[in-house]
């Protein structure tokens with residue numbers, strides 16, 4: 001999610017202790033997009049200046065953050081006609097449109113008015129079907145067009161929210177920065193979305209954990225459902241358990257079905273997608289969360305995606321489903337594969 005700009009300037013910049021003669025990996029950790037980022041990499045010749053990393057993160061925020069009223073996306077939402085689109089906006093727009101088409105509109109960045117309706121109006125306790133219906137007329141990516149690098153809306157009430165894809169996109173941009181410096185071994189994580197390449201500091205595949213879906217889980221109380229040993233791939237998770245709102249005793253996830261205007265509330269709790277592109281992995285994880293368990297599994301099979309799902313069964317017990325190809329990557333398993 002692209003939330004507040006929280007560049008508090010806290011950076012832990014340390015060399016991971018490795019026994020010689022193993023080369024030293026560099027570890028950088030900080031805050032961005034309302035969460036944390038971590039980068040671990042084996043320097044080629046020189047380390048990458050931290051300010052280059054922050055400069056990239058700042059530029060992405062200046063383009064895509066909903067919490068910076070001067071960002072390009074906020075100015076588009078306010079119908080500022082003088083706004084100039086930058087490469088970050090254009091790239092994420094195209095990636096979003098691709099995901100929109102591939103998921104039959106389950107991933108849709110024009111969901112913004114609905115996100116605002118459900119999440120940003122806490123005092124509005126009465127779910128008003130008429131209000132939701134009236135907002136649905138502004139939802140759908142076919143209502144916006146890129147014309148000569150300008151965004152043209154069919155209706156000024158159409159608004160954008162790229163939080164469902166921005167962290168994965170940021171991971172891909174950071175990986176391009178590292179690869180431009182000929183870095184071949186790295187792990188990049190932004191708000192839980194990850195890309196790994198080459199080997200970890202022990203010369204092995206990277207180990208990436210998938211969280212158990214525990215309500216309100218955070219860095220302190222998180223538990224792992226499983227660990228995957230992987231490399232040369234991106235991995236993104238969308239979950240209904242961490243961020244939700246409660247209205248009249250009902251919990252609603254922050255993932256909204258753009259067709260109905262209603263947040264998802266089904267037994268699919270967590271969707272993890274492995275993909276060469278972290279941007280697409282992030283968008284597809286959100287879209288499959290919208291589809292739900294049965295439709296999501298069919299979609300995964302039809303599109304040959306690699307996925308790991310966690311859901312609750314009729315008795316409320318956690319169950320998992322994962323693509324057959326992932327079996328060899330799983331370090332700990334607690335359920336049958338399919």
Ligand code: ADP
Pocket residue numbers: 001106107108109111115161162163164165192237238239240243254255256257258282285286287289290
């Ligand atoms: P997380 O990884 O934290 O579970 P996601 O990647 O699933 O988050 O993104 C959820 C965010 O995406 C929501 O907070 C909202 O801003 C936006 N969003 C919600 N529903 C959709 C949707 N159907 N398509 C695109 N973006 C969405």
Ligand code: MG
Pocket residue numbers: 163164165237238281282283284285286
């Ligand atoms: Mg997402």
